[in-house]
Amino acid sequence: MAESDAPPGWSYNPSTWGQRLPIVGLALVGFLIAGYLALYQWGIFSGVWEPFFGDGSRVILNSSISRILPIPDAALGALGYLADAVTGVIGRRGRWRTMPWIVILFGLAVGPLGAVSILLVILQPVLFGEFCTLCLASAVISVAMIGPAMDEFLASLQWVKRERARGRSAWRVFWGLDDERRGAPRTAAQG
Amino acid sequence: MxxxxxxxxxxxxxxxxxxxxxxxxxxxxxxxxxxxxxxxxxxxxxxxxxxxxxxxxxxxxxxxxxxxxxxxxxxxxxxxxxxxxxxxxxxxxxxGTVEQRFGGGWSALLPSHTVPEEHPAGGEPR
CATH class of the missing domain: 1.20.1270 (Substrate Binding Domain Of Dnak; Chain:A; Domain 2)
Known part of the structure; x- marks a missing residue:
């Protein structure tokens, strides 16, 4: 079924719902975890769940690094997960070709979130000598989203480059404008 | 894996x-x-x-x-x-095993490469 709308030279279509929904699901779980931690950092919850590291979560979530920005770092993480979920769910199964802008935005949202998560995982023990269970769980989720999101990202970048090489405006291809083959598989149009 | x-x-x-x-x-x-x-x-x-x-x-x-x-x-x-x-x-x-094909992979994005219409064989995308 996926054969006909796979990108040229690809063995599968990276934009099907089966490909995207697991990532969106991970993003929503990450949003719930980060949202919970942000509510603690805002003082709405007086305590935070920490099964393994004693005072670890309290120390980490009240550290100087966590308050370096105007909003707590977990709130920023929750916004990042929300951006991942929204950009993951917009568009249909041909979106690698019809909406490169949203696919590329999706890839750009997923990558840095994972990078910042790993940075925070490093800073926790190195600067404060503590770990925070839910922060680690959030980092695992954000890193697990990177691999499965990158195939679609690659397909859209290849598409923009290929169409540009054919003389179309990269700008218009990026925004999915005037695609005369919209709705028709590219490979079928070649004959 | x-x-x-x-x-x-x-x-x-x-x-x-x-x-x-x-x-x-x-x-x-x-x-x-x-x-x-x-x-x-x-x-x-x-x-x-x-x-x-x-x-x-x-x-x-x-x-x-x-x-x-x-x-x-x-x-x-x-x-x-x-x-x-x-x-x-x-x-x-x-x-490990790489079973899928990715249209030339990441290296196809380099300025010196062209994105192929069809990738001849499977392989680790580079």
């Missing part, structure tokens, strides 16, 4: 090792930095389209083989660093 899981476990072990084996100083800080990075790249390399990032753990493993002499590790930290470094390199060199 197993090689990526093994390296992710090794990365997590590096985070815990200073507490378990009881070493501190520069060795502890080093392992708490290298561990999460190794685990993250091993995890990302599970997927075929990003399999190439497995080579990051060759570099990190190489650093772990040198670090005991540069940072002055204690004996337990030295043994751990050498064993984990060697294993990281070994597992990172395992390519």
């Amino acid at each position: 197993w090689a990526r899981i093994a390296n992710a476990v090794l990365g997590i072990w590096l985070m815990a090792a200073p507490a378990v084996l009881g070493y501190g100083g520069a060795a502890r800080t080093n392992d708490r930095i290298v561990g999460p990075i190794a685990a993250a790249f091993a995890t990302i390399a599970i997927w075929e389209v990003t399999r190439s990032v497995r080579f990051v753990n060759v570099a990190l493993g190489g650093w772990l083989l040198l670090a005991p002499w540069i940072l002055g590790h204690a004996p337990a930290a030295t043994v751990n660093s050498l064993v984990v470094g060697a294993l990281l390199i070994g597992f990172a060199l395992v390519r």
Whole structure:
């Protein structure tokens, strides 16, 4: 079924719902975890769940690094997960070709979130000598989203480059404008 | 798949090792930095389209083989660093199965390459 709308030279279509929904699901779980931690950092919850590291979560979530920005770092993480979920769910199964802008935005949202998560995982023990269970769980989720999101990202970048090489405006291809083959598989149009 | 899981476990072990084996100083800080990075790249390399990032753990493993002499590790930290470094390199060199095709992969985006219409054979996207 996926054969006909796979990108040229690809063995599968990276934009099907089966490909995207697991990532969106991970993003929503990450949003719930980060949202919970942000509510603690805002003082709405007086305590935070920490099964393994004693005072670890309290120390980490009240550290100087966590308050370096105007909003707590977990709130920023929750916004990042929300951006991942929204950009993951917009568009249909041909979106690698019809909406490169949203696919590329999706890839750009997923990558840095994972990078910042790993940075925070490093800073926790190195600067404060503590770990925070839910922060680690959030980092695992954000890193697990990177691999499965990158195939679609690659397909859209290849598409923009290929169409540009054919003389179309990269700008218009990026925004999915005037695609005369919209709705028709590219490979079928070649004959 | 197993090689990526093994390296992710090794990365997590590096985070815990200073507490378990009881070493501190520069060795502890080093392992708490290298561990999460190794685990993250091993995890990302599970997927075929990003399999190439497995080579990051060759570099990190190489650093772990040198670090005991540069940072002055204690004996337990030295043994751990050498064993984990060697294993990281070994597992990172395992390519694993790549069954899907990715239209020339990441290298097709380079200015010197053209994006092919059809990619002749399967292969790790680079």
